[in-house]
Amino acid sequence: MLIIEPAQPVQFPRLLAVWESSVRATHHFLREEDICALRPLLLNTYLPNLRVDVARDENGTIYGFLGTAENRIEMLFVHADTRGKGVGKLLVKYAVEQLQADELDVNEQNPQGAGFYLHMGFEQTGRSELDGEGNPFPLLHMKYRR
Secondary structure, three states: OEEEEOOHHHHHHHHHHHHHHHHHHHOOOHHHHHHHHHHHHHHHHHHHOOOOEEEEEOOOOEEEEEEOOOOOOEEEEEEEEHHHOHHHHHHHHHHHHHHOEOOOOOOOHHHHHHHHHOOOOOEEEEEEEOOOOOOOOOOEEEEEEO
């Protein structure tokens, strides 16, 4: 049984490990230098400025996390070892039902992620050539169909 609860700053290093595991399994378009550049941004800029919730077991092991701001899912990462086991689904349902999140962006070059969100009830509403940092990683804009 997984518990979803707000992340504590002391957990951020573990979230970084979950993020890296997830990114290496799904974001094959990122180069090693991209991942290295994103690590400090995630740890020092993104995580402290989002509402972050973790999915953990009763022993405290974190399997995935979700970052939201207002009505947007800004990030969702599940450890590669637990992909396909319902952690992401649980986190998205929590975001939609408890946090009223209904918008997100997903990298176009992450077809597994885009397919997951379509399966979860989101639909594509637009596309951008660049990501939020101005990098050439196109984003698909999605909205939840209520």
